[in-house]
Amino acid sequence: MDYKMSLTPGQQAILDGKEGEIKALIMQTLVRFGDIFGAKKLVPVTHKDGHLVTSFGIGLLKPLFRTMDRIIAEGVTAQGKLTVDPRPVDYDNVKCNPLEKLVFDKILYSQQQRYEEQLKKVGLKDDNAFTCTCYLDEVGNIPKEGDILSWAESSAVVYANSVLGARCNRNSGMLDLFGSIIGYVPEFGLLTDEGRKATWIVKVVTTKVPEAQILGSAIGMKVMEDVPYVVGLDRFLGNKLNDDVKGYLKDFGAATASNGAVGLYHIDGLTPEAKKYGKSLIVPDAKEYVVDDAELERVCQSYPNMWKKPNAKPTQCFIGCPHLTYKQLCDWTDNIVKGLEANKKKKVAIRTILCASPDVADKFRATEGYQKLIKTGAKLTSICPLMYTNNPLTKGKAIATNSNKLRTYSVSRYYKTADLLDIITGKEGN
Amino acid sequence: MAKTFFGRVISGGNWTGEAVVSRQGVNTLATFQKSALKNAKEVIVSDQNNPDIFGKNITGKALCLPITIGSTTGGLVIQTICGMGINPAAFLFSEHIDSLAASGIVLANVWENSKVIAIDKLGKEFLETVRTGDKLEIKEDGSVTIL
Numbered sequence: 001m002d003y004k005m006s007l008t009p010g011q012q013a014i015l016d017g018k019e020g021e022i023k024a025l026i027m028q029t030l031v032r033f034g035d036i037f038g039a040k041k042l043v044p045v046t047h048k049d050g051h052l053v054t055s056f057g058i059g060l061l062k063p064l065f066r067t068m069d070r071i072i073a074e075g076v077t078a079q080g081k082l083t084v085d086p087r088p089v090d091y092d093n094v095k096c097n098p099l100e101k102l103v104f105d106k107i108l109y110s111q112q113q114r115y116e117e118q119l120k121k122v123g124l125k126d127d128n129a130f131t132c133t134c135y136l137d138e139v140g141n142i143p144k145e146g147d148i149l150s151w152a153e154s155s156a157v158v159y160a161n162s163v164l165g166a167r168c169n170r171n172s173g174m175l176d177l178f179g180s181i182i183g184y185v186p187e188f189g190l191l192t193d194e195g196r197k198a199t200w201i202v203k204v205v206t207t208k209v210p211e212a213q214i215l216g217s218a219i220g221m222k223v224m225e226d227v228p229y230v231v232g233l234d235r236f237l238g239n240k241l242n243d244d245v246k247g248y249l250k251d252f253g254a255a256t257a258s259n260g261a262v263g264l265y266h267i268d269g270l271t272p273e274a275k276k277y278g279k280s281l282i283v284p285d286a287k288e289y290v291v292d293d294a295e296l297e298r299v300c301q302s303y304p305n306m307w308k309k310p311n312a313k314p315t316q317c318f319i320g321c322p323h324l325t326y327k328q329l330c331d332w333t334d335n336i337v338k339g340l341e342a343n344k345k346k347k348v349a350i351r352t353i354l355c356a357s358p359d360v361a362d363k364f365r366a367t368e369g370y371q372k373l374i375k376t377g378a379k380l381t382s383i384c385p386l387m388y389t390n391n392p393l394t395k396g397k398a399i400a401t402n403s404n405k406l407r408t409y410s411v412s413r414y415y416k417t418a419d420l421l422d423i424i425t426g427k428e429g430n
Numbered sequence: 431m432a433k434t435f436f437g438r439v440i441s442g443g444n445w446t447g448e449a450v451v452s453r454q455g456v457n458t459l460a461t462f463q464k465s466a467l468k469n470a471k472e473v474i475v476s477d478q479n480n481p482d483i484f485g486k487n488i489t490g491k492a493l494c495l496p497i498t499i500g501s502t503t504g505g506l507v508i509q510t511i512c513g514m515g516i517n518p519a520a521f522l523f524s525e526h527i528d529s530l531a532a533s534g535i536v537l538a539n540v541w542e543n544s545k546v547i548a549i550d551k552l553g554k555e556f557l558e559t560v561r562t563g564d565k566l567e568i569k570e571d572g573s574v575t576i577l
Contacts, residue, residue, distance in 0.1 A: 170528075
């Protein structure tokens, strides 16, 4: 094949098939991909543990299963351990009727078991590896500042780049695995100092802390795939990456990435590179976007209501897309319990499902908080709510969420966190 | 009067057919997921947030767009729809192709032997000029003519 980038003799040998046909095809894919972006070379993946976006055995993903079979047949594996996005179903905690189960098991996710076996053979970390928040302490796939990654999952990539200061492009499913196998990725975009410069200044001039999911959505829709430098947010969040702030930035980033294509943001006075380099990260001719209370409201009102019966009352809600942090899980539990007490109720008013990684959920299940949560009738699961809402039978349900990502990829309706809490706890008028 | 634009060839080919135009970023997963899940014979766009193309059939058409956005499953989704043979015949990007679409095109070429056409950097004026339903002529050298 013709290519422009410069390869080391070892990389060239892989491309020439000296390490087998599959590795040659994988290398060909990485080199062609890098050439499109003018990458001059491949650089080593320094954080070997990968994160894959594809966790679901959807029968139609035949190219995926076929490729995995070919990789396994040649005995090829990832160089580190792999975490993967959440599983699609959990019948113990997210009840489904027999027809829904039939659709999930026989049609939608008919290849789930086969795919999980394939994942184990190429390097899956363990049975708890299924989460979109692999970077949390409880899960432990945590890159250091400056590490080069071969990850996918838009919310994990934007978190790793922005909050951890690691370097990762918005890789696609398959490319995430390919870089983890070969141990190299093309050097371009967010892997370079130049690519990490901000081309937008976002001025947050709201009167109170903005809803993370709406602010992220507004910025994502505005800057698309560019890098924003956000000023004025540290007034509300402070200058330390504590548990509350990390949870906020996780949700904010997921919305920037799913409502736009943001792979990196800088928060003035807060995120590692903004703290280190300050406004020198902003290019001279950067565009400007001012976010005030009215702009957030305008963005929120622009979300379409895709329910079959637009005026229906919600009957079910998902919280935790991306998966909740341990602190968020504790806070939601406290707020639901307190809200029910205030409204003189004992049980949640709608079916309420909280989502967290298996490791976070296991930690929480060992606490008194879990007993309190379960007593309210709410459920805790580790599935991907988006995978659940893929079932065409859920389309007629009035599902509510405070996740902008879930809203984007399903017919779920977005509610602000405080409004959703009122609905869950049966506050009058909701 | 015919107008010709020149872009960079990512995956070349000669083709004549109809344009479908999105002036905003195309969310790949949201666009294709419904049709792919239904094992449909054609892609009817299911992205509720994209009024330009929502509900339109894009199989065998030239999808004109700035870039793709959204979930990092995007590349695998493009590979899959190309493998299923229900893909747009061409992806015509006004801007530099994004990393997810680029992955999808390369995966489709290398692993599915797909002949899907992809041309990027066609320019802002291209996207401002082309309209859904226009007849386009694409040539291997990266030229796109609105007939």
